[in-house]
Amino acid sequence: MADTLPLFLAAQPGLEAALAEEARAAGFLDPRPVPGGVEITGTLQDMRRANLVLAGAGRVLVRIAEFRAFHLAQLDKRARKIDWAAWIAPGTPVRVEATCRKSKIYHDRAAAQRIAKAVTDAGAVLARGEADAEADEALRLIARIDDDLVTISLDSSGAPLHRRGLKTFVGKAPLRETMAALFLRQMGHDGREPLVDPMCGSGTLLLEAASMASGLAPGRARAFAFERFANHDPAAWAALRTPVVPPDGPPRFFGFDRDQGAITGATRNAEQAGVTALCQFACQPISALEPPVPGPGLIMVNPPYGARIGNKKLLYGLYGALGETLRTRFAGWRLGLVTSEPALAKATALPITPGPHVAHGGLTVQLWQSDPLP
Incomplete structure (x- = not known):
């Protein structure tokens, strides 16, 4: 596994520049606004810290693979070369999503099925049905095929990050x-x-x-999906979570x-x-x-x-x-x-x-x- 990995900080469209400024102020290196979010490069500890401290990020995705594929058989073959065990422990439920755009592979569901088969053959368990918005325990695996370039990411956040776990009363039509x-x-x-x-x-x-x-860190009161990753380091995570005063x-x-x-x-x-x-x-x-x-x-x-x-x-x-x-x-x-x-x-x-x-x-x-x- 590389020491640093591409990370994507999701943002509401129109707020990408503001999130990039927040990430820069928080010490993340070279945040780059792109449509729908901000790209950074960082370590696994940076991934954990982004979830914990960035108040404006909607999710933190970690890119685990990128390759070109021009047909489903090629997608299947290259998906099986990914070291799934480094990220997903045996028996872990996984939910696979795929989107295709301007690519020879154009069927979202077929693409998701091929990747899901590669993941389950490596020991994961395919989650069934629709995700339970907040309680779902399945890891979310996202494949984007754009101009025949396949990018596979894991959602390290789980429930969207605007769910701080700090409020029980919600008013009418609140801001996130x-x-x-x-x-x-x-x-x-x-x-x-x-x-x-x-x-x-x-x-x-x-x-x-x-x-x-x-x-006070915005993520101080909640859990994150990365705590269920196979490579999760509880000691490193504990070092980030300072006592709340x-x-x-x-x-x-x-x-x-x-x-x-x-x-x-x-x-x-x-x-x-x-x-x-x-x-x-x-x-x-x-x-x-x-x-x-x-x-x-x-x-x-x-x-x-x-x-x-x-x-x-x-x-x-x-x-x-x-x-x-x-x-x-x-x-x-x-x-x-x-x-x-x-x-x-x-x-x-x-x-x-x-x-x-x-x-x-x-x-x-x-x-x-x-x-x-x-």
């Missing part, structure tokens, strides 16, 4: 934790300035900011929502995440919003878009009220607003500009940013 973390990064937030979310829901933005401020206050991350149920749930989520000392929540409408501490600071908000929640026509008044409150009470603060509707963002009448389009649950959203408000 990975998206929240990268939007905070795009706003230049490093955890030191005060942060206000006027419509906090389950508290995702605040929990991500508080974890960042405390140096709960942060001290005073609070500097403030969440508000007019729904008391959301506030109760967000408070519970902060307790489970171990960041209660840094967060403070209160039930109140936009009209009651005031700076909870002297500014300047950052306002981050993910209001309803009217696409899945709320009547879009009625939301213009909500966005307008938000803009009026921030304009009259939050001079010097910066705003980051996430929405799928440019017309709603403009209804704030605030000097905000849109960032790249980002795919989000069947929608396309943008982060609208301001300089310090006048």
